[in-house]
Amino acid sequence: MKPQNSVKFIFPSKSVNEAFARSAVASFAAQADPSVAELADLKTAVSEAVTNCIVHAYRDEVGQITMTASLYADGRLTVVIADRGCGIEDVEQAMQPMYTTGGEDRAGLGFAVMESFMDKVRVHSRVGKGTRVTLTKWLGGREPFAT
Amino acid sequence: MQVTMREEGDAAVAMISGEIDHHTAQKIRTEIDDSVLEGGKTRLILDFSGVTFMDSSGVGLILGRRRLMEGLGGSLVVRSVPQSMRRLMAVAGIRIK
Structure with a gap:
């Protein structure tokens, strides 16, 4: 299915851009008339x-993050966040709650939060090549897989 | 993001306002830790009533301050967490009274 609307952002992996990224996606999603709770979930997951791109993928450097948000006719929103950083050796292990390689003040909850706050989370990663995370949420009170 | 430190009896209180993410958490952490270590209080209260957004960096902030206070032989209290952020706390296994 082709998206009804789509936007793409490319920005450096600087922590100051975390607020920009979540606000940009929330602004784009607003056209689907999401609830306040849905927007909060979306901003948190993004x-x-x-x-993760800033702390893990580009741990010792500043690289590019590509973020693509798409809206579909069935009310589905997808956000693809991709980097060309170090990649994840063991995706299954990285997605375990409380697992982190990011230092003592990292909670290791990033993927657990994404999975809890979105309807679907997919992670593709290759060591040395980068990681692509696809977040999916049905907005406006629509049920997943409803058409 | 802003942190205002004040005293309530035997406790140091950190009034946090604005958004907590990985970017802002670093500054919040430094301000709280410096104040606690300088002030000598063994009870720390993190007040979230002014927080408008939080991701898991906020959870890391709480867990890190708990470790700090335990290391000092003290304790940590988290209060006034907005309803919208309680689900995040639940994912982390933090129970709010």
């Missing part, structure tokens, strides 16, 4: 995914 913030987690972008933070």
Whole structure:
């Protein structure tokens, strides 16, 4: 299915851009008339995914983050957040709650929060090549898979 | 984001306002830790009533301050967490009274 509307952002992996990223996606999603709770969930999940790029993928450098948000006729919103950083050796392990390689003040909850706040989360990663996280949420009170 | 430190009896209180993410958490952490270590209080209260957004960096902030206070032989209290952020706390296994 082709999206009804789509936007793409490319920005450097600087922590100051975390707020920009979640606000930009929330602004784009507003056209689907989401609830306040849905927008809050979306902003939280996007913030987690972008933070992962900054803290883990580009741990010792500043790289590019590509974020693409798309809206579909069935009320589905997808946000693809991709980096060309170090990649994840073991995605399954990285998605375990409380697992982190990011230092003592990282909670290790990024993927757990994404999975809790979105309807679907997919992660593709190759070591040395980068990681692509796809977040999916049905907005406006629509049920997943309803057409 | 802003942190205002004040005293309530035997406790140091950090009034946090604005958004907590990985970017802002670093500054919040420094301001709280410096104040606690300088002030000598062994009870720390994190007041979230002014927080408008929080991701798991806020949870990391709480867990880190708990470790700090335990290391000082003290304790940590988290209060006034807005309803919209309680689900995030639940994901982290933090129970709010």
